[in-house]
Amino acid sequence: MDVRDWRTDERLESLAKEYGEPVLPLSAVCNAVETWAGCLSDNNAPPLQRANRKEQGAAYHSTLGWILHDIRKSNLLGRLLYAKQPLRTKPCPRHQGHMDMDELLAGQQGCPCQGTGWLPEAPGTERYTGNVFLAAVDRAPDGTKVLKNITPRT
Numbered sequence: 359m360d361v362r363d364w365r366t367d368e369r370l371e372s373l374a375k376e377y378g379e380p381v382l383p384l385s386a387v388c389n390a391v392e393t394w395a396g397c398l399s400d401n402n403a404p405p406l407q408r409a410n411r412k413e414q415g416a417a418y419h420s421t422l423g424w425i426l427h428d429i430r431k432s433n434l435l436g437r438l439l440y441a442k443q444p445l446r447t448k449p450c451p452r453h454q455g456h457m458d459m460d461e462l463l464a465g466q467q468g469c470p471c472q473g474t475g476w477l478p479e480a481p482g483t484e485r486y487t488g489n490v491f492l493a494a495v496d497r498a499p500d501g502t503k504v505l506k507n508i509t510p511r512t
């Protein structure tokens with residue numbers, strides 16, 4: 359598949375007119391946010407930091423790395439943005455709004471929250487684990503070891 363430059367993709371221009379706002383790949387948004395965070399950090403450290411000046415982000419730039427890390431691994435953001443699920447609003451009676459990674463990945467307890475800590479808004483909502491999965495070592499026909507995804511489907 360050819361990779362287009364989203365900046366010159368006329369399909370996105372057409373969608374932007376329809377939606378009345380920019381339409382672009384999620385990776386472009388994520389890269390822009392990371393660039394923004396990097397610029398704030400750079401501006402608050404030598405050699406760009408200016409003496410006796412409080413630069414933009416001075417109060418929080420040191421925590422941006424942790425925040426970006428949490429954003430990258432967020433199951434909630436994955437469900438909202440990639441799985442296109444609505445925000446779950448009812449806490450699970452058992453998990454009380456807190457994620458249970460064992461249940462999220464294996465589902466062995468059969469909890470209706472699927473380990474998210476929150477009940478799905480609609481029946482039939484699929485479990486979302488992002489790019490995290492349970493694996494078992496298997497053998498390819500030629501005998502080489504391969505990882506087999508054994509994450510149960512909901």
Ligand SMILES: [Zn+2]
Nearest residue numbers: 450453469471
């Ligand atoms: Zn639960």
